[in-house]
Amino acid sequence: MAKIVELITENVGKVRPDSLEDYLNASGYEALKKAFKMTPEEIIEEVKKSNLRGRGGAGYPTGSKWEQLHEIDETPKYIVCNADEGEPGTFKDKIIMDKDPFKLVEAMTIAGYTFGSNHGYIYIRGEYPLSKKTMQKAVDLAKEAGYLGDNILGTDYSFDIHIRTGAGAYVCGENSAQLNSLEGKVGRPRIKPPHLAEVGLFKKPTLVNNVESFAAIPYIVLNGGEKYASFGTKESGGTKLVCLSGNVVNRGVYEVPFGTTIREIIYDLGGGMPEGRKFKFAQIGGSSGPCFGEDKLDTPLCYKETGKNGLIVGSGALLVVDDSNCAVDFAKCISEFFVHESCGKCTMCREGNRQLLRILTRFTEGKGCKEDFALIEQLSNVLPISSFCGLGETATRAVSTCIELFRDEFEEHIEGKCRAGICSFSEGGK
Amino acid sequence: MLTNQQIRDVVQKYEDGEENILAILLKLQEASGQNYISEDCAVEVAKELNIPASKIYDLLTFHSMFSTKPRGKYIIEICKSAPCHVNKSREIVKMFENELGIKMGETTADKLFTLQFTSCIGACDIAPAAKIGEKVYGNLTKEDVKKIIQEYREGGK
Amino acid sequence: MKLVNLKIDDVDISVPAGTSILDAAKQAGIKIPTLCYHPDLPVKASCRLCLVDTGRKKLETACSTPVKEGMKVITNSKKVRDARRTALKLLLANHPQDCLTCVRNGSCELQALAAELNITDISFYNMVEKLPIDDSNLAIVRDQSKCIKCGRCIEVCQEVQCVGVINSSFRSGEYKMTTAFDKALAETDCVYCGQCSAVCPVGAIYEKDDTAKVWKALEDPDMHVVVQTAPAVRVSIGEEFGLEPGSIVTGQMVAALRKLGFDKVFDTDFTADLTILEEGSELLERLKNGGAIPLITSCSPGWINFLERFYPELIPHVSTCKSPQQMFGALAKTYYPQKAGLSPDKVFVVSIMPCTAKKYECARPEMNSSGYQDVDVVLTTRELGRMLKQAGVNFENLEPEEFDDPLGISTGAAVIFGATGGVMEAALRTVYEIVTGTVLEDVDFKDVRGIKGIKEAEVELDGQKVKVAVANGLGNAKILLDKIKNGECDYQFIEIMCCPGGCIGGGGQPYGTTNEIKEKRIKAIYDADKGMELRKSHENPAVKILYEEFLGEPLSEKSHELLHTHYVSKKK
Known part of the structure; x- marks a missing residue:
């Protein structure tokens, strides 16, 4: 039976988001106070011990990221919180910002103190106007009470947090694109190297972490990295916020320890499919993640096991699709998303994705042909290894895994047949 | 202006x-x-x-949130991401289209409403979802759609 | 400098740290295909043609990836070839297949790559969308259907020239290089420098082709068609015929123009010398009697457009002298027909220029002091190349010929107008002798030479120190202009050339121009100067006669009427 562990979400629903008092009563800011008594090296050591990995989707070890930034002498350094939660089916950062905003403020302040940084930025996607208001309010209240601003808690450390908005661009979730956007430029990704730790915001050394990654920091500082790590598996420390969506009874965000199986999440927490419907497949990690069938449901959610099974942890999105849906239509929906969101700069992503969508659209119209499979295969082979950024790299993943699972359905569409009855083939078809 | x-x-x-x-x-x-x-x-x-x-x-x-052409006073954004898609967001598209008598991407003659798609708005737990300004509407039914439009019509005049 | 050792295919090589794989491969004699890459512009890594295998999961773009110690790079494997060919096919699927009638047929980088990568079918679906062609102005045509989104035009427009008219916009399949709100260029602040057309790898931006007008005039038995050639053309037109960059082909060019049927082949250098006398006098006049200082040169029409659109408040600083090209036009329809016994309305003036902005300049309504449009048609170096090829002129084997008299006589000071710093140097040679009354023995002012963006020098004129500066490229000019605006400038005289490198780097010069090639053209310019008997403008005998017979003296009333102009603010 899956269990929920509240390390990050301990305050969710228990504190009022606009009440610093509530947050303080829930042991808020104890971590910062403790951090002020620690050296930066000690803090980083705890983060390393926690085995925390980037919760935005890339899964890069947070401790290593912090250590690398710490080793850079150049100042000033900037702290950026990536709150551009654009991966479809992901709504966990929103929960933290909406329900426990002070935790994020405290976490960023700890990070700021660790790196001697005086400025932090939270880049919140434009689609979350309320989160932006809530975060701004929390920042203002924290500043008023001396938890932000000059000489925090009477120390000689000063830190300020600036709230910035996106305006509708998935690619701004890519860290380098986000920094461009924060600088007022268009959020198309940058060439790497140089890495952002060295040449980041305003060309200065910069830490970029996801909301959920930051939110784990107060717990880690307060209780020690080992304690946090003990909740997960050997190499995937702690908990993960899982966003369960699609055709399940209990959709929502669940904080589970790493190692919980996908089946447990879908059936124990999610309550399985609605009555009368059957599991068809699921997609993990958002639209950029792979689709998989029944046979992989017992995969434990952790970086090692998902990797072994061709899955990812990604952002923690878990989309369940039942048998009332058409695999081809679903693949087309995902492809539409990437065509909509490609920044357009690189050939592979700009032209490759629109070719893919053209092909999938033909399938849904009954105009597909056998040769199209070869084109999809060519794009699925090439885009992941040759696109400019992560968007193009992952754009074909859902489509190619969908074809692996449901090639028969794709072939049926060539004949003008959609078993789910979703695709309508007009006379335009064959 | x-x-x-x-x-x-x-x-x-x-x-x-x-x-x-x-x-x-x-x-x-x-x-x-x-x-x-x-x-x-x-x-x-x-x-x-x-x-x-x-x-x-x-x-x-x-950025998808900007327009360089005039739009309605209220923008009804229907999520077209996969979690809403598998929860049959196409049905609520039809509901809004029928209720307003316009197609996606269009604006009503009284310049009150524009219908358009949006990427995920983080309301996957209440999919299919739509957003008007800062307000998010989920688990939408035909009756909900009618009621929402009515409310804005009254508020907008 | 720290050296890094790596292996590219089977070649071991050591290169300085920070070198890109692309440059390292070049040194190793290995060719990697490129498309968006341009050696003088920031690396973009967007076309994905230069992908190589460095042993990582992902392929990497050779243009943007620095070498690492012990790196093993594979440039030719199935994985690499498949990726590059996919990228190219994706581009071709969205590119019109009308190569045979495209202005870039034969000079198109995309076409060359398709051949190089052995593309015999595109396999992907045709995505070509016919977009309207912008031919709203007299200089530059944009055909966005052909754009392959390399972004070079954006970099020159935004970063190099700081004009900021062309930029990226939209995303995904709609991503394009365009103006704000998709306005036609004529409705923007475009200065028509044409640098975008010079770097465009395909037929998406090009100069407006005016060759038909010239053919027509040449065919007209009633017209006396004269041609003038800008200083920079003689060191670049050879490239159109496969000659080495930097070849000085003045004589062949003159012969070739005669073969085309021009009645007289004259030289803009003649009026370049004239410009020095007028502008030099203007400088001395201002230094002596007051007037806006620093004085800024006015030969470059792209710069004048920039002035009127972005810095109209500095108009008083700019010399009222017309550009040599326009001075020539004014004289070719007044002094010349008078002398040659022709009716000015039967004289047709063609200019061969390295420049696209000259097309705009010659059509300015105020450029009609002869009573007619002073210059009828401006052709770029590239257009002349096309005319000569069409006429079957065997350029490289022509016997050199001399310019016609009198508007073909010039000095070395005029030749160097074609390179950045040249106008300054020419002016100093003359002004020095006028002010000091002594002969200038060493005429080489080397401080103002070279491709550097901003150059400074100090010259002593009869005990008075004169501080001068030279800027090439509008981005560099902007730095100086802001200094003047902010009162932080102690120069007396400034030369500004719109295009990087000066006219030898003009927007109408042969395709494939790089800084390396510009350096060669610049060297050729100074070699040509050295080879001239006369090297100071005021020693030009034909100019002396012109003043005696026609103009009187510099800054005379007649001079003002024919050789000077005025500027107006076009700031939006």
């Missing part, structure tokens, strides 16, 4: 103007009354921030 003075006032309200360009443009779009940034407005912002208008145009056309 915003006057140049009004535009300048908005721009000047933000410190670090250029860094805050998205916030400025969103604010101006809201203030336009027609949910768009006109060419004149973009040119004025460019002048005020001392950057080429072509850079503003890049921002306006890059």
